[in-house]
Amino acid sequence: MELLVNVFVVLHLLGMAAIIGSALFLSRGVVTPYLLWGARAQLLTGIALVGLVQANDEEVNNTKIAVKLVVAIAVVACAEIAGAAERKGKGSRPQLVTAAGALALLNVLVAVLWTTAS
Ligand code: HEM
Secondary structure, X not given: OHHHHHHHHHHHHXXXXXXXXXXXXXXXXXXXXXXXXXXHHHHHHHHHHHHXXXXXXXXXXXXXXXXXXXXXXXXXXXHHHHHHHHHOOXXXXXXXXXXXXXXHHHHHHHHHHOOOOO
């Protein structure tokens, strides 16, 4: 079970790298499949991690997870709205792309710096 948790942590970190790398460093202002799929993957791997960590008899900080969930949903929303606008020929939404990257960065800070138990 611990190996499975660690595999999902790796997937979770790759999703984070895809969002932040694409939105803030590589294709600034442009929606890429890395951004879209990274954002979707963060939600799925994050939710899976909560279950796996608990199944492994470890505690999760529910308040911290709730904050991360709201921020991750905002990341997906920004990426999907910008992606849909580009697909429909309604122009690019660079601010939304940057917001997706910045919110993902916020979630990294929450993940790493929020160290209290609850
Ligand atoms: C943009 C979205 C997200 C980003 C950038 C992100 C980032 C991270 C990072 C960097 C870590 C590793 C922290 C460490 O090991 O010290 C982590 C761990 C974790 N994340 Fe996320 N996260 C996101 C969304 C979510 C969501 C939506 C959930 C759950 C609903 C979640 C649940 C978790 C859990 C449970 C762990 C801990 C795994 C363990 O026990 O080692 N994350 N996240």
